[in-house]
Amino acid sequence: FYIIFNDDTDMYWARSRVLEYLSQVAPKLPPSAKPTLGPDATGVGWVYSYVLQDKTGQHDLAELRSLQDWFLKYELQTVDGVSEVATVGGMVKQYQVQIDPAKLRAYNLTLQQVNMAIQNGNQETGASVVEVAEAEHMVRTTGYLTSIEDIKSLPLKVTDKGTPLLLGDIADINLGPQMRRGISELNGEGEAVGGVIVMRYGENASEVISKVKDKLEDLQRSLPDGVEIVTTYDRSTLINAAVDNLWKKLAEEFIVVAIVCALFLFHIRSSLVIALSLPVGILAAFIVMHSQGINANIMSLGGIAIAIGAMVDGAIVMIESVHKHIERTPLTDKNRWQVIGKAAEEVGAPL
Numbered sequence: 001f002y003i004i005f006n007d008d009t010d011m012y013w014a015r016s017r018v019l020e021y022l023s024q025v026a027p028k029l030p031p032s033a034k035p036t037l038g039p040d041a042t043g044v045g046w047v048y049s050y051v052l053q054d055k056t057g058q059h060d061l062a063e064l065r066s067l068q069d070w071f072l073k074y075e076l077q078t079v080d081g082v083s084e085v086a087t088v089g090g091m092v093k094q095y096q097v098q099i100d101p102a103k104l105r106a107y108n109l110t111l112q113q114v115n116m117a118i119q120n121g122n123q124e125t126g127a128s129v130v131e132v133a134e135a136e137h138m139v140r141t142t143g144y145l146t147s148i149e150d151i152k153s154l155p156l157k158v159t160d161k162g163t164p165l166l167l168g169d170i171a172d173i174n175l176g177p178q179m180r181r182g183i184s185e186l187n188g189e190g191e192a193v194g195g196v197i198v199m200r201y202g203e204n205a206s207e208v209i210s211k212v213k214d215k216l217e218d219l220q221r222s223l224p225d226g227v228e229i230v231t232t233y234d235r236s237t238l239i240n241a242a243v244d245n246l247w248k249k250l251a252e253e254f255i256v257v258a259i260v261c262a263l264f265l266f267h268i269r270s271s272l273v274i275a276l277s278l279p280v281g282i283l284a285a286f287i288v289m290h291s292q293g294i295n296a297n298i299m300s301l302g303g304i305a306i307a308i309g310a311m312v313d314g315a316i317v318m319i320e321s322v323h324k325h326i327e328r329t330p331l332t333d334k335n336r337w338q339v340i341g342k343a344a345e346e347v348g349a350p351l
Helices: 011-028 061-076 101-106 111-120 148-152 205-220 235-265 268-292 298-328 336-348
Strands: 046-054 082-088 093-099 123-132 135-143 155-158 164-166 171-177 193-199 227-234
Touching (some): 046 061, 046 205, 046 235, 061 082, 061 093, 061 193, 082 205, 093 101, 093 111, 093 148, 111 155, 148 171, 193 205, 205 227, 205 235, 235 268, 268 298, 298 336
Antiparallel strands (some): 046 193, 082 193, 093 171, 123 135, 155 164
C-alpha cells in the first residue's frame, strides 16, 4: 500500500505516525501477516546497481546469491546515506520437505502438525544463569537447523510401539532453489546476481555513490577468487554530465553574449554587464536552493541551463532600454540614477 502525504509534510514524522498505527493494528492481523515500512526513499532513489560476475565458473547462482544476501547486502547497508540494498537475480537456497501423503495418513498426522514440529525444532531459547565464582553466566540453548540430517531427525510423535516418529520417516528433504518470480541477465550472456542501491530521502546522490564505490572496492578483496563486482548503473555519470553541460553552456553564453553585445552596442562595459549577469544569476539561484534545502540534481541543473537564455534576453532588453534613455537625456552626475531607474521601470514589469 502507498500513503501519499502533502509536500510540506516531514517524511520522518509521517513514518513514525504510520509505524505507530501499524503497531496498533498488528495484533488484529493473522499471525503470518507482519506489516513493515518500506525504505525511507523516494521513487527516484535508485542511484547505483551492480552484479557479481564469476569468470572461473566455480560458483553457481545460488552461491553468488548467498554472497550478496549474507555479505555484501549487510555491509553496504552500513554506508551513510543508503536506505536499502535490494537483491536481484540468482537462486535462494531453501530446504524443501516433500511429504508422502500416504505415510502422513497412515500415521494419522496433519500438515499443521508437521509445520509446528519444524518451527519448534528451529529456534533458540534463553534459560537462567549459572553462578560460578561469584560471576553469573548466561545460559542459552540454540537449536537451529543447519543441515538436511537435522531436519530428518525432527521428532513428530511417538508411535503406539513407543518409538519416535521422525520427519525423515514420512518425507524426503532436499536442498533446492526457492520459487522465482523473475530473473536478471547481464548483456544477454546469461543470468546474473546483483544488487540495487537505494538512496535515503534528502541525501546527496553524488556523495552516496562515492561512498558506495569506496565500500565496494574494500569488499572486493574479501570475495572469493574469480568473483568480481561489475557496475551496471551509476547515476553519478549522468550527474557529472549535467554539471559539465551547465558549465559548458555558461561559458559559451558568456563568450557569445559578450562578443555580440560588443559588436551591436559598441559599448564594452554594457557587454560586460550582460555577461556578468549569468554567473551572478546562477550564484543567486544556488543560494536560494541551498536555503530551501534543494539539491543540485538533474532537474534543477536542467532548469538553470534553460534559464540562462532567459537571463541573457532580460539583460539585453534592460541594457538597450538604458541606452535609449541615455540618447534622449544625456547623463550627468545629478540625473544618472534617475535615468537608469526610469529605463529599468519601463521594461522591468514585462521582464
